[in-house]
Amino acid sequence: xxxxxxxxxxxxxxxxxxxxxxxxxxxxxxxxxxxxxxxxxxxxxxxxxxxxxxxxxxxxxxxxxxxxxxxxxxxxxxxxxxxxxxxxxxxxxxxxxxxxxxxxxxxxxxxxxxxxxxxxxxxxxxxxxxxxxxxxxxxxxxxxxxxxxxxxxxxxxxxxxxxxxxxxxxxxxxxxxxxxxxxxxxxxxxxxxxxxxxxxxxxxxxxxxxxxxxxxxxxxxxxxxxxxxxxxxxxxxxxxxxxxxxxxxxxxxxxxxxxxxxxxxxxxxxxxxxxxxxxxxxxxxxxxxxxxxxxxxxxxxxxxxxxxxxxxxxxxxxxxxxxxxxxxxxxxxxxxxxxxxxxxxxxxxxxxxxxxxxxxxxxxxxxxxxxxxxxxxxxxxxxxxxxxxxxxx
Numbered sequence: 001x002x003x004x005x006x007x008x009x010x011x012x013x014x015x016x017x018x019x020x021x022x023x024x025x026x027x028x029x030x031x032x033x034x035x036x037x038x039x040x041x042x043x044x045x046x047x048x049x050x051x052x053x054x055x056x057x058x059x060x061x062x063x064x065x066x067x068x069x070x071x072x073x074x075x076x077x078x079x080x081x082x083x084x085x086x087x088x089x090x091x092x093x094x095x096x097x098x099x100x101x102x103x104x105x106x107x108x109x110x111x112x113x114x115x116x117x118x119x120x121x122x123x124x125x126x127x128x129x130x131x132x133x134x135x136x137x138x139x140x141x142x143x144x145x146x147x148x149x150x151x152x153x154x155x156x157x158x159x160x161x162x163x164x165x166x167x168x169x170x171x172x173x174x175x176x177x178x179x180x181x182x183x184x185x186x187x188x189x190x191x192x193x194x195x196x197x198x199x200x201x202x203x204x205x206x207x208x209x210x211x212x213x214x215x216x217x218x219x220x221x222x223x224x225x226x227x228x229x230x231x232x233x234x235x236x237x238x239x240x241x242x243x244x245x246x247x248x249x250x251x252x253x254x255x256x257x258x259x260x261x262x263x264x265x266x267x268x269x270x271x272x273x274x275x276x277x278x279x280x281x282x283x284x285x286x287x288x289x290x291x292x293x294x295x296x297x298x299x300x301x302x303x304x305x306x307x308x309x310x311x312x313x314x315x316x317x318x319x320x321x322x323x324x325x326x327x328x329x330x331x332x333x334x335x336x337x338x339x340x341x342x343x344x345x346x347x348x349x350x351x352x353x354x355x356x357x358x359x360x361x362x363x364x365x366x367x368x369x370x371x372x373x374x375x376x377x378x379x380x381x382x383x384x385x386x387x388x389x390x391x392x393x
Contacts, residue, residue, distance in 0.1 A: 047286075049284060051285050058188065060075050063287045064180075065304060076159050082151045091146055097218075105319065110130050115319070117370070145199075149284070152190070198248065202246075203238055289301070313380060358381070361381065
């Protein structure tokens with residue numbers, strides 16, 4: 001059972017998670033990258049950042065770790081060419097069951113910063129993709145990915161341009177903040193190129209026992225050596241009796257429509273090398289801290305560790321609220337599947353209203369925090385209390 005709709009539904013879908021939809025879209029140029037952690041979290045000087053599209057992101061350009069936006073070109077350098085080899089054996093395929101919005105974010109490389117900003121207003125393609133999906137425990141949801149990548153162009157002999165170096169050498173706090181505003185937290189030193197095919201498959205189940213049996217059937221194909229073909233075949237068989245939604249997007253390649261049926265997933269995965277060979281896209285970029293270009297150890301750049309830790313907390317809280325919102329919306333729109341009492345409805349609606357207000361508060365708090373370049377309140381209100389959850393038939 002399929003229904004096909006348009007990308008414009010992505011906005012309305014936030015409020016209509018119970019609708020039966022199947023749609024597909026190709027990523028068009030979007031000014032967005034997915035910021036990871038600051039240099040102090042795991043590595044003092046280096047970070048690999050997934051890239052949505054190359055628009056605005058060039059070798060040597062500065063990068064703001066909090067917003068994920070490009071900044072000015074503040075370095076002189078030499079460019080080194082490299083040409084990746086995309087053979088058929090370079091493709092990797094994975095299918096993973098996801099049950100929570102936080103799992104979905106991580107599977108699609110949506111950062112904490114993008115996640116807390118992305119549910120409201122403009123957002124990158126993968127962030128909008130993740131926010132359009134409402135994961136709840138009553139359906140089965142799987143992230144399917146096929147990808148291949150290789151080293152692209154890089155930089156060597158990098159030095160800060162004299163006028164920007166003077167800002168740092170002054171060691172004045174306002175000058176350091178000015179430097180970050182202009183140049184960001186690091187520079188783009190290398191691109192990883194290739195292609196990715198991503199799909200999220202959601203299978204509607206009508207009872208707890210059916211969910212368990214279908215989960216076992218699909219899980220068996222995930223571990224098979226045949227990979228994408230086995231998974232696609234099993235899902236296509238399930239679609240004959242159950243409502244199945246498929247969301248897909250691809251990075252890299254051009255001119256070929258994206259699959260919109262379970263049967264086409266394996267074909268798209270296997271055709272990725274041929275598509276990408278002629279038109280690879282930037283998938284990730286290496287961002288190097290400006291500290292690596294400084295000879296003076298007394299120069300201290302802005303430390304964003306505390307801010308990023310707070311944003312990560314906001315992401316966890318926000319995704320917990322999204323999980324519960326999706327759960328309540330499902331119960332309300334599939335009441336016949338539950339042992340519900342008349343008194344449950346007003347309680348569920350009241351909780352839903354509180355969750356929506358909580359999500360808006362978290363979003364506003366995150367925007368303020370990110371816009372303040374790390375100077376923000378670190379107070380998170382408690383999630384609204386759970387009211388009632390009727391048992392499933």
